[in-house]
């Protein structure tokens with residue numbers, strides 16, 4: 001099997017979302033946690049999961065370039081840079097700086113930026129990103145703890161992150177199909193544009209855009225835009241048509257849910273699951289006093305309960321509580337503290353025999369998976385749009401569900417545990 005698509009994802013749940021998408025569209029896909037140390041996994045698509053969304057831009061660039069070089073050396077024919085469908089970033093980056101560096105590395109003149117995913121309620125119209133019926137800047141993303149999004153105009157948002165010219169392919173061109181889109185790309189390049197935001201109002205648009213990007217060395221966007229890429233390889237006779245059903249071996253063992261996301265969907269999921277399982281709330285203002293003691297208390301609480309069924313440990317809190325913690329500890333410190341707590345709890349829980357773990361939150365998942373020393377994930381069936389069941393390579397074979405904060409319905413935690421059992 002030869003590698004076709006090399007992907008770099010700026011967070012772990014985003015990587016899983018993308019790996020899920022490529023698997024569903026017929027590519028044998030492996031997600032790796034950072035650059036794997038051992039052999040190149042045998043796959044048609046490899047998604048290298050980084051945790052580079054909110055680190056300093058220079059570090060995000062360095063890690064992304066390293067991943068790009070490794071993927072190219074492994075034989076990747078096209079590079080895909082995946083970020084969140086809500087374009088999570090700040091004026092310092094990291095989407096613009098990373099995309100610029102990858103363009104330079106690949107000696108590519110032009111790329112697209114398309115975070116749209118209409119099936120998941122992310123559409124772009126005239127460069128403005130909508131979350132469901134709301135502009136991005138009116139959505140709950142305006143209160144995200146790390147990357148508050150207060151401007152919906154992606155041409156403007158990306159324009160603040162790069163010195164290169166940012167352009168737009170509007171919806172009326174996209175509606176005319178892949179040839180019209182390819183012509184628009186060519187015209188924008190003549191006009192000196194190097195990054196094009198591309199409108200998308202329905203999933204069919206993503207296929208047209210994907211096809212139009214067939215020859216691009218670099219494509220950037222959300223997982224939705226990756227839908228159109230496998231067909232490009234099929235059209236070149238490089239990828240077989242195959243049954244899209246996937247299954248995973250069972251992980252067995254005890255189970256737990258760790259929720260470190262404060263996104264609206266996770267708030268609902270935590271509320272719902274609290275009536276199904278014992279739940280423990282982590283408070284950063286208490287953790288700061290003595291982390292070791294606090295974690296020992298959590299484990300003393302969890303240990304006798306685990307044998308009876310899953311437990312939920314969460315830091316999920318409403319925006320006013322988050323603002324209070326951030327006001328007292330600082331935004332980064334509050335986030336790091338919770339991530340460290342979740343990472344250490346994950347390690348302690350697996351030592352207690354937890355082999356099935358559901359994690360809510362992109363940054364949180366990154367911290368947990370790094371602490372567990374997971375190197376790669378086999379991708380299983382989809383639980384909710386963007387979230388598959390996965391099985392970690394290595395020993396023990398941990399069943400993991402890594403969920404981006406805003407994904408899944410209110411019953412998601414129960415559904416995820418069912419999928420792993």
Ligand code: ADP
Nearest residue numbers: 145261263315317335338339361362363364405
């Ligand atoms: P999402 O996928 O919803 O964006 P993430 O895990 O990526 O979730 O980001 C949530 C961030 O908020 C993490 O850095 C986490 O540590 C931090 N966080 C979680 N709970 C709290 C809290 N109660 N107060 C302050 N920060 C929090």
